[in-house]
Amino acid sequence: MSDGAPRVIELAGLTVRYGKNVAIQTLDAHCPAGAVGLLGPNGAGKSSLIKAVLGLLQPSAGSVRVLGHEVPRHALEVRRRVGYMPESAVAFPGMTGFENVAYAGSIAGMPRGEARRRAHEVLEYVGCGEERYRAIEEYSQGMRQRIKLASALVHDPELLLLDEPTNGLDPSGRSEILELIRDLGHEKGIHVLLSSHVLDDVEAVCDHVLVLARGELKVAGSIAELKARYAGARVRLTIDGEAGGAARFLELAQTRGFEALLPDPLDPRECLVKLKDGVAPQALLRVALESGVRVRRFVPRGASLEEVFLETIDPTASAGGNR
Amino acid sequence: MSVELSRVSHWYGPVIGLNDVSLGFHPGVTGLLGPNGAGKSTLMRLVTGQAPPSQGEIAVFGERPFANPDALMRMGSCPEHEELYDHLTGRDHVFALLHYGGFPAAEARRLGERAIERVGLAAAAHRRVGAYSKGMRQRLRIAQAIAHEPDLVVLDEPLSGLDPVGRREMIDLVRELGASGRTVIVSGHVLHEVEKMTRRIALIHRGRVLAEGTLDEIRRALDARPHHVRVATSDPRALARLLLEEPGVVSVEFAGGEARFEVKEPAPFFDRLGRIAADGAPEVTEFEATDDNLQAIFDYLVA
Amino acid sequence: MPVYDRSYRRWDGELKRRALRFVPIMSMGVKNALGMKGGWFFTLLLRTFMVVSLVPTLLLFFANYALAFRPDFLPLGFLGFLEELRPYRAIQYPLLTRLNILFLMVYTVLFGSGLIAKDRASGALPLYLSRPLTLADYVLGKVGIIGWFVAAFTLVPNLVLWLFGVLADDRAGAFHEALPLLGPIVAQNVTAIALYSLTILAVSSLCRRPMFAGLIWFTIVVFLPTLTAGIGARLGSHAIPAASPNDALFALGYDLFGVGELYEQAHGPARGDARFAIEGVFSFVNPFGKTPPGWCWASMAAWCSLSLAVLTTTLRRQEVVGDSGRR
Numbered sequence: 001m002s003d004g005a006p007r008v009i010e011l012a013g014l015t016v017r018y019g020k021n022v023a024i025q026t027l028d029a030h031c032p033a034g035a036v037g038l039l040g041p042n043g044a045g046k047s048s049l050i051k052a053v054l055g056l057l058q059p060s061a062g063s064v065r066v067l068g069h070e071v072p073r074h075a076l077e078v079r080r081r082v083g084y085m086p087e088s089a090v091a092f093p094g095m096t097g098f099e100n101v102a103y104a105g106s107i108a109g110m111p112r113g114e115a116r117r118r119a120h121e122v123l124e125y126v127g128c129g130e131e132r133y134r135a136i137e138e139y140s141q142g143m144r145q146r147i148k149l150a151s152a153l154v155h156d157p158e159l160l161l162l163d164e165p166t167n168g169l170d171p172s173g174r175s176e177i178l179e180l181i182r183d184l185g186h187e188k189g190i191h192v193l194l195s196s197h198v199l200d201d202v203e204a205v206c207d208h209v210l211v212l213a214r215g216e217l218k219v220a221g222s223i224a225e226l227k228a229r230y231a232g233a234r235v236r237l238t239i240d241g242e243a244g245g246a247a248r249f250l251e252l253a254q255t256r257g258f259e260a261l262l263p264d265p266l267d268p269r270e271c272l273v274k275l276k277d278g279v280a281p282q283a284l285l286r287v288a289l290e291s292g293v294r295v296r297r298f299v300p301r302g303a304s305l306e307e308v309f310l311e312t313i314d315p316t317a318s319a320g321g322n323r
Numbered sequence: 324m325s326v327e328l329s330r331v332s333h334w335y336g337p338v339i340g341l342n343d344v345s346l347g348f349h350p351g352v353t354g355l356l357g358p359n360g361a362g363k364s365t366l367m368r369l370v371t372g373q374a375p376p377s378q379g380e381i382a383v384f385g386e387r388p389f390a391n392p393d394a395l396m397r398m399g400s401c402p403e404h405e406e407l408y409d410h411l412t413g414r415d416h417v418f419a420l421l422h423y424g425g426f427p428a429a430e431a432r433r434l435g436e437r438a439i440e441r442v443g444l445a446a447a448a449h450r451r452v453g454a455y456s457k458g459m460r461q462r463l464r465i466a467q468a469i470a471h472e473p474d475l476v477v478l479d480e481p482l483s484g485l486d487p488v489g490r491r492e493m494i495d496l497v498r499e500l501g502a503s504g505r506t507v508i509v510s511g512h513v514l515h516e517v518e519k520m521t522r523r524i525a526l527i528h529r530g531r532v533l534a535e536g537t538l539d540e541i542r543r544a545l546d547a548r549p550h551h552v553r554v555a556t557s558d559p560r561a562l563a564r565l566l567l568e569e570p571g572v573v574s575v576e577f578a579g580g581e582a583r584f585e586v587k588e589p590a591p592f593f594d595r596l597g598r599i600a601a602d603g604a605p606e607v608t609e610f611e612a613t614d615d616n617l618q619a620i621f622d623y624l625v626a
Numbered sequence: 627m628p629v630y631d632r633s634y635r636r637w638d639g640e641l642k643r644r645a646l647r648f649v650p651i652m653s654m655g656v657k658n659a660l661g662m663k664g665g666w667f668f669t670l671l672l673r674t675f676m677v678v679s680l681v682p683t684l685l686l687f688f689a690n691y692a693l694a695f696r697p698d699f700l701p702l703g704f705l706g707f708l709e710e711l712r713p714y715r716a717i718q719y720p721l722l723t724r725l726n727i728l729f730l731m732v733y734t735v736l737f738g739s740g741l742i743a744k745d746r747a748s749g750a751l752p753l754y755l756s757r758p759l760t761l762a763d764y765v766l767g768k769v770g771i772i773g774w775f776v777a778a779f780t781l782v783p784n785l786v787l788w789l790f791g792v793l794a795d796d797r798a799g800a801f802h803e804a805l806p807l808l809g810p811i812v813a814q815n816v817t818a819i820a821l822y823s824l825t826i827l828a829v830s831s832l833c834r835r836p837m838f839a840g841l842i843w844f845t846i847v848v849f850l851p852t853l854t855a856g857i858g859a860r861l862g863s864h865a866i867p868a869a870s871p872n873d874a875l876f877a878l879g880y881d882l883f884g885v886g887e888l889y890e891q892a893h894g895p896a897r898g899d900a901r902f903a904i905e906g907v908f909s910f911v912n913p914f915g916k917t918p919p920g921w922c923w924a925s926m927a928a929w930c931s932l933s934l935a936v937l938t939t940t941l942r943r944q945e946v947v948g949d950s951g952r953r
Contacts, residue, residue, distance in 0.1 A: 041487070042458045057945070079756060079757055086753070091748050092745075107651060109758060114639050118639075125633065156638075166512075168483075170361075171625075172622070188634050200516075238611075266522050267522060280603075281608075286601045295597050296589070296615070297612065298609055300608070300609060
């Protein structure tokens, strides 16, 4: 992570304990500006981290600074500038979607008229049409997620904390929410901290990641950098036609000294080949031509985020992966 | 065919869940996809015998599943929202449901242990379910579904609540189940993950079947629609000039360091592209068809 | 600019500072409570109840009005007795509170039992807690909601009755006579508001279902007097009934308004029907005279502190642990 860039969240020696249970252990980390993904297995300390950032708990040791303010001492200041979209099904009871968002604005301190006006504006942005006037108890999951996002945005925060924002959404809902978050993070200049188990989401939206496990920081860095670091050069190829062609290609590639990683058992035409040092990826295309197969996909890349994740959490359990 | 639906319709009052659906499931893994409210849960409920279809016939291993204990013994299901008994330990939970299902105690214990191992709950099986995290509860639900070694396994969003490690493990488990000859019906919304479990899908939208078969078959059936190919190159325009000579190319777009082609005849196009890239003039760094993945097919069919 | 940008816009307004943060919580809560729906039968029942609950207040108003302006409205015998009662009119304040208590309890359960329970059930607490609010603001807002309704049956009718009494009495020095009553009125009724609001909120914070919370609170408040009276009689102690919130409240009223002396003064010279009538009126408040006021104040303090303690603990726990993690 580049130093000198403004730090949105700074954790120094943070320790969080619940009784005897240590949730976070002397954590030193920081979130740079932009969209950051927060990853980690269950029990890694992600929710404790989010609570610490919101100033909802007193750390047993260490300090947390968010947007320049110390937390939990200046928790109220921080919460004025932070929007939180929780994972669970939350809503203010007995109100319509619109009232929920307007109420969220007014208890954040917005004057009543402004809260209502802004609620409409934000609901428009997240794609909530006439449904906003229905009772929130009747909402589908997609609508609920939008209302949660709108409530987090209504007071125009500088930092958005999102916890599993695509939870329960169907594929169209997922792409829409991710598009909104990408827009907010990249175009509208709002810092985003996205905590999710769905690595595809994080890859789609974030530029940096923080990986936690058992209360410690395992890895932090920009996604591009991490992928390059963890897997080195490999090329993904998809062979057109029947499976026999792919087998021929791989055989030939191996005799030329390339290492073929585990093929995808579901579709043997999907090949993953490790590059030799100093050899251009296009050499593989020549091999393909020689073996008389047609290539539909040729994508040199580093690892997938999933591979980076699995590698950092448990380096002993790394397989070749198949994507 | 393990599961066969013939002209099945099902409604709830005026709302229709499934509309004249004819579908078959074979041994192996089939992904059941569709927007929310499309009828996936209805289909799963009917297949697992929780209700008889309003119209049409369902046969699971040749028999009607509704109120049919024999058929029910051969299937296991993991619905999306299922309550668990918080006061039992994980081990007791699996054991209890097996035992009530008719297995003698010793057998139930053995099967239960095996299922718990398989889903990775062995370390936590002695703790109360009430203390479980979301991911652990999910693993327990799946253990329940597979403990009695059913021939048909119906899983609704099996990856929900699991962390990336758990997701990988579950994907592998589903593949294993399919490979062992069981019929597995899986529904999921993260299409990238469904793709890792199977290439065979059934897509439902508004109560009707939009597509059925392997990704390849479906893509070929959509061949009337031009393929989109994205090529990253040092000189997009020079590349475009070369490739536009191919008669199958319908259009080209330039964006960033890429040229995006719309192609009606992919085979000669890729041949030519492969040769150009291998020669390196102009330099081609990557290329791929952007719409032969599940997400693209889904978007096209559902939009 | 000619083309409207439908995308996200920043907001450059100012967020309000500390002072009145609890007000939106209060106003939204009252609005929600008043808009409570439950089917036609429930609404019918509620409306009837609301009408009936106004009866004691209206009766007293009518009596005052009649005495002051239209004596001919009252039947002769009745009039005589009320005239007797006029110098001791302070009695009507603790009497009104005593008469309203049943309605008060029902309203508290109706509007108060869901105040925090529903927030817990629908998961609204994380939403509140992630806002620039303190727990104190949240509790203050909720107290404000139920406080409104309790005040409407305790402080407000008493104050209006007092005002009416002052305005209707055209004797010289009537104001100075009535002024000392203001203290006891405010004392007894504000205590009632604090007691009822804090206790129902505490119970509501412990449950996820409003009905459950309501039942628990109602049982405590309704059955405790029987229990304490029984135990008190057994042990021959007059202090024990102070443990019951309602009894302590009435006993406080007895003491604050000097009901004992009023009774002596009224009962002494009364003859015949008037005597029975006076006994009848005072019978509502007299029985609570035996409980020493010191114990009552202690009991009130204890109930309020206990409720505050429960509230703070439960809410703090929600802050850190939360109800989420299920589903």
